[in-house]
Amino acid sequence: MMMSIKKIAVLTSGGDAPGMNAAIRGVVRTAVFNDIEVVGVFQGYDGLIKGDFKRLNVRSVAKILGRGGTILKSARSEEFRTKEGRAEAYRQLKEHDVDALITIGGNGTFTGAKIFNEEHGFPVMGIPGTIDNDLYGSDNTIGFDTATNTVVEAIDKIRDTANSHNRLFFVEVMGRDSGFIALRAGLATGAIAVMLPEEEMSIDELIAILDKGKASNKTSSIVIVAEGDANGGAYEVAKKVTEKYEQYEVRVTVLGHIQRGGVPSAWDRVLASRMGVSAVEGLLQGKSNVMVGVQNDREVFVSLAEAIDSKAEMNKEEIRMSRILSI
Incomplete structure (x- = not known):
């Protein structure tokens, strides 16, 4: 009609x-x-x-x-x-x-x-x-596509620093109830782990992944954390990992509202x-x-x-x- x-x-x-x-x-x-x-x-x-x-x-x-x-x-x-x-x-x-x-x-x-x-x-x-x-x-x-591209560009730059200093970076991206940006960016940047609201990952499980990477001579790593992850966000995840895992120098980056901007x-x-x-x-x-x-x-x-x-x-x-x- x-x-x-x-x-x-x-x-x-x-x-x-x-x-x-x-x-x-x-x-x-x-x-x-x-x-x-x-x-x-x-x-x-x-x-x-x-x-x-x-x-x-x-x-x-x-x-x-x-x-x-x-x-x-x-x-x-x-x-x-x-x-x-x-x-x-x-x-x-x-x-x-x-x-x-x-x-x-x-x-x-x-x-x-x-x-x-x-x-x-x-x-x-x-x-x-x-x-x-x-x-x-x-x-x-x-x-969604633009925000993901913005995240990928930022993580590519962070990886340069991670590689130069043998660091473990936790990068928090937007997604209070949704891990779509985190997952897509993780695939596009080769993150060692992606922590999503939809798929809960414990700190022990994350450390097991890091250990496996270390065993295969991985000298630096990127972990992407959606802000709605059950562990409490990138700073909280980094704190919990540091308490149990001292092999890496740990850094945290919260990308925040740059993900909304841009052409x-x-x-x-x-x-x-x-x-x-x-x-x-x-x-x-x-x-x-x-x-x-x-x-x-x-x-x-x-x-x-x-x-x-x-x-x-x-x-x-x-x-x-x-x-x-x-x-």
Whole structure:
């Protein structure tokens, strides 16, 4: 069923991810191509409540394809968590004659959109923008590839120092509930071990891996620790290992927010562009309360409830391979 849409609002919410601007561009240009007006909402759901809208056109999104961050800014909104806040957001959308809302973000963003749709029946469409790659329904989320490349580049440089001084480095990467960045970066950099929230590894197991590496004349090593690892993060892991293992000079590096920044990779630019186009076309086809994803290189639509409540599964084969290749 085709939906009559004359005006779309688009916002970014939660943590920024490289490629969000490419998604905004995809939304705006696809809407204009279909003779639909677009307004950008600044500062996420806070801007929705305050009516901080600005009309966007083809020229508004020129030259943003390769920019990091988000031109619409992002924020977490406590007010939107309240029924009164969501009611005010709905009033603003109606006052501005907006027919549908596209939200670009992660789990929290989609939770808000889902509740908003259920309360007010307002058409919503989600685009998954999060470096953690932890949303069910898409093989990759916007920003994951760029963040992983940033981590790989940093670890390659750290390895030069590790090799020069025979050091054991513990490198903490983002992933409070998800080890996707840690696992992919571990494979790409040849880390001796990867510690993930999904696959608990004890300190004794880690030391056994280090011992095996030492026995094969490994003089330096990199251990990648996802911030959500059960042992408490890289500093805690390093402390526990040092107490039992004195063979290496130990150093810790926490990469932090550099993983969010930088220009998006070609992969993320194309992925975000595809999702931006599909989001608008999905709304025109009458789809709502769903997220656009890409599975097996094909665009799909997944309910927001499923995207939020289901767990994105790690590639068990990559976990197995990382253990084989790290010897």
